[in-house]
Amino acid sequence: MKPTVHDIAAKAGVSLATVDRVVNLRSGVREVTKARVEAAIAELGYVRDVAAANLARSRVYPLIFILPNNDNSFMQALRDEVRAAIARGPSERVDITLIEIPPFDAGALVAALEKAKKEKPAGVAFVAVEGDAVRQAVGALAGGGIATVTLVSDLSGSRRDHYAGVDNIAAGKTAASLLGRFVKNSASKVAVLAGSLMVRDHHERVDGFRSVMASEFPQLEILPVLEGRDDAATVEELVRDTFARHPDIGGIYSLGAGNRGLIRALESISQSGGRPSVIAHELSAHTTTALKAGLIDAVLNQDAGHEVRSSIRVLKARADKVGVIAAQERIRLDIFMRDNLP
Amino acid sequence: MKPTVHDIAAKAGVSLATVDRVVNLRSGVREVTKARVEAAIAELGYVRDVAAANLARSRVYPLIFILPNNDNSFMQALRDEVRAAIARGPSERVDITLIEIPPFDAGALVAALEKAKKEKPAGVAFVAVEGDAVRQAVGALAGGGIATVTLVSDLSGSRRDHYAGVDNIAAGKTAASLLGRFVKNSASKVAVLAGSLMVRDHHERVDGFRSVMASEFPQLEILPVLEGRDDAATVEELVRDTFARHPDIGGIYSLGAGNRGLIRALESISQSGGRPSVIAHELSAHTTTALKAGLIDAVLNQDAGHEVRSSIRVLKARADKVGVIAAQERIRLDIFMRDNLP
DNA sequence: CTGAAAGCGCTTACAG
DNA sequence: CTGAAAGCGCTTACAG
Secondary structure (H helix, E strand, C coil), rough: CCHHHHHHHHHHCCHHHHHHHCCCCCCCHHHHHHHHEEEEEEEHCCCCCCCHHHHHHHCEEEEEEEEEEECCCHHHHHHHHHHHHHHHHHHHHHHEEEEEECCCCCCHHHHHHHHHHHHCCCCCCCCCCCHHHHHHHHHHHHHCCCCEEECCCCCCCCCCCEEEEECHHHHHHHHHHHHHHHCCCCCCCCEEEECCCCCCCHHHHHHHHHHHHHCCCCCCCCCCCEEECCCHHHHHHHHHHHHHHHHCEEEEECCCCCCHHHHHHHHHCCCCCCEEEEEEEECCCHHHHHHHHHHCEEEEEHHHHHHHHHHHHHHHHHHHHCCCCHCCCCCCCECCHHHHHC | CCCCCCHHHHHHHCHHHHHHHCCCCCCCHHHHHHHHHHHHHHHHHHCCCCCHHHCCCCCEEEEEEEECCCCCCHHHHHHHHHHHHHHHHHHEEEEEEEEEECCHHHHHHHHHHHHHCCCCCCCEEEECCCCHHHHHHHHHHHCCCCCCEEEECCCCCCCCEEECCCCCCHHHHHHHHHHHHCCCCCCCEEEEEEECCCCCCHHHHHHHHHHHHHHHCCCCEEEEEEECCCCHHHHHHHHHHHHHHCEEEEEEECCCCHHHHHHHHHHCCCCCCCCCEEEEEEECHHHHHHHCCCCCCCCECHHHHHHHHHHHHHHHHHHHHCCCCHHCCCCEEEEEEEHCCC
């Protein structure tokens, strides 16, 4: 039978309270007593029942999620997943607060992080924006013993505990490997469409894309990166304009949001000459339809649900100072084609 | 505050025992009493704390995993994941028994399923082999109220509760979509390498592959399927032999195991003329190395760890008659290229 | 058919 | 520094 605190107490000749003190590393136990308890624990192979402990202390984990209020499909999906987690909250002993802030706004993020700190939550998850002030705010949380997880976009050189998102350099490389093989032999130019190069994840995707293109497909010319601000109308205009000037574009890598605009532009283009090969990011109703219609060839995706659930597991584990199953928390880069849609 | 059994008991004017009886759908409660309790539950929005319930009843879930004893990397990984789950067992209240049987052997599987039934576990997970006797054994488990999950390979028309594995038809289609674009324009023939067409998952992959090849890449001729029995030496010989007879093969879809043999054959082939494009299944040390070396172009993979963890969650949920988060239990078809290796 | 009491494994005031 | 007792939310014999 699995040994319990009672077994340890009996073996060490102490009370339950004392066992509890050493198990939970609380102070106020003589060294000799502590040693006796630790010996009993080792001998009996005791391992604490976290569920029982949480019940006894009526533990709930107050968690704060800070997300941008973008209206693109991916961010909407991310917020929906947080709301689903809020609904599941009671049975998982988490109490999640969702805070929405303007996108790409370091100041707003810092303010939200500082406010979050005052709430003394067990952990905070947020979509990072680069900036020293952000790094400092994260440092303050870490200093206060509050666990932090960056979601979707990471924050380099910060004291965050964990990053729940994909490897964006790998994403860019993968896009290049696929696109380089998909484009017709006759093609010579490739267009790249980002939201903003000021966001770390977009920047990394471009870097990864460029590196593989340069080494594997040097014959393809990469046009200057178009920044569509993740806005469909802007994206549409940019794409139309670019095609007007470069009718020989053989491939497009769309690594940001606003794919609705891209798709609209593609629909008109495909009516004239040959259609370019297209790789986009994030599976949504729009990109799914475009995949099925053959307007997009592949979609690189990160699973918003997985990211949210993983963040919660990691924050809880950090708050309890216990480990996680690493493989389970790795966010995969999903590749969807028309044939393996969910 | 979340209402508890105490609140319900007080509100309905009954004892805790009676609340427990109606919450757990146990008999022996007068209709009027039951109605009063149910009204209180509805009014207060009571939801049972499963963790506390499990603690009170010292619940552990006895689970049985029946896996083939193949020595290929994937099955080894699957068994290792089950062993890891066994090690984690105590903290998740599961007590898992791993049973190994000969592969592709319906008789052995039936015997194992029947034996498992006698142990009265909460649930059974197994890699299915087609056969009416197997379906019958699964039916007997279902009849006995034991939850069942098919792992990796499903069993059509059976009473299993859930399938934890990828959509193999989609896998075959995806392989065709990729391979069709990867092969050189000049190529005309494609080889398909399976373990055995008697196994459902392999058969489905071939079907999916054929359908997309026929509709999208009709110019490519698919050579008769080679059955390598998931054995490296056999596979190597088959591939060498095929290349000797068809030097103009432009692509290979290896959908079974034994990729070590395929890789050895590819190494020698690539020394003479051009290298064929290759898509294989299951990420292992061998296929990873081959991806990096450029001998394999893409690997379709199913995450053994996810499959095992998901099976356990589903079996527990079924035993408790509660739901799961559907999206979390969907086993994805992972596509790995050199650039997005884990 | 219904209830009082003890217990699951752990933690928390409160005494001493 | 240490312990006895009550309690977390639920379930389980055992009485009646």
